[in-house]
Amino acid sequence: MSFTIRPEQTIDDAAGIDALLRAAFPEAVEADLVQRLRADGDLALSLVAEENGAIIGQVAFVPIALDPDPGYSIWGLAPISVLPHRQGQGIGSALTEAGLSQAEAAGVGLVLVLGDQNFYGRFGFDTMLADGIEVAWAGPYFAGLSLNDTAAPRGKATYPAAFADLG
Numbered sequence: 637m638s639f640t641i642r643p644e645q646t647i648d649d650a651a652g653i654d655a656l657l658r659a660a661f662p663e664a665v666e667a668d669l670v671q672r673l674r675a676d677g678d679l680a681l682s683l684v685a686e687e688n689g690a691i692i693g694q695v696a697f698v699p700i701a702l703d704p705d706p707g708y709s710i711w712g713l714a715p716i717s718v719l720p721h722r723q724g725q726g727i728g729s730a731l732t733e734a735g736l737s738q739a740e741a742a743g744v745g746l747v748l749v750l751g752d753q754n755f756y757g758r759f760g761f762d763t764m765l766a767d768g769i770e771v772a773w774a775g776p777y778f779a780g781l782s783l784n785d786t787a788a789p790r791g792k793a794t795y796p797a798a799f800a801d802l803g
């Protein structure tokens with residue numbers, strides 16, 4: 637079966653993404669997070685994987701502010717999901733690669749992610765690159781990918797307001 641990757645566009649997409657997130661994650665946290673990010677205008681990029689008119693995967697990127705300002709923009713990758721019965725078939729990788737290349741095209745210098753390095757490491761994410769970033773969820777699962785070859789940044793990161801309400 638073949639799928640295409642395209643930006644989220646319509647209200648129908650929003651409903652399809654909501655259903656996907658509720659199916660892919662054990663709790664409603666991620667679905668609620670994406671709804672809030674959308675309502676707040678804090679989705680820097682939302683790409684969907686579509687197959688036969690149905691949304692089977694999605695990746696979201698959000699803007700992150702760093703203090704002191706490193707002089708380039710930073711996005712966070714969160715969340716990413718694929719329908720359970722379509723996981724392990726390359727869809728999450730295709731979404732990540734498409735998102736990273738759009739981030740690069742948009743002039744983003746750094747992408748941050750919280751997650752398993754077994755998945756994100758293959759795209760070049762490196763925990764060392766996030767070492768100097770202060771944020772509540774810093775730790776061994778917090779990684780960065782430089783898109784502009786600058787040194788690892790240091791500073792206090794601020795995510796969109798929707799993240800502050802996460803339990």
Ligand SMILES: CC(C)(COP(=O)(O)OP(=O)(O)OC[C@H]1O[C@@H](n2cnc3c(N)ncnc32)[C@H](O)[C@@H]1OP(=O)(O)O)[C@@H](O)C(=O)NCCC(=O)NCCS
Nearest residue numbers: 660715716717718723724725726727728729751752754755
């Ligand atoms: C994580 C997720 C998006 C990956 O998408 P996918 O389409 O299944 O990924 P791919 O088929 O491109 O997998 C690529 C590789 O990553 C591995 N992988 C997939 N999900 C993984 C996970 N949660 N942890 C570690 N490794 C994972 C796969 O085993 C595969 O490895 P292989 O190539 O060595 O066999 C998907 O599994 C998913 O929706 N999981 C539930 C939601 C979730 O946990 N999202 C991530 C947190 S935001």
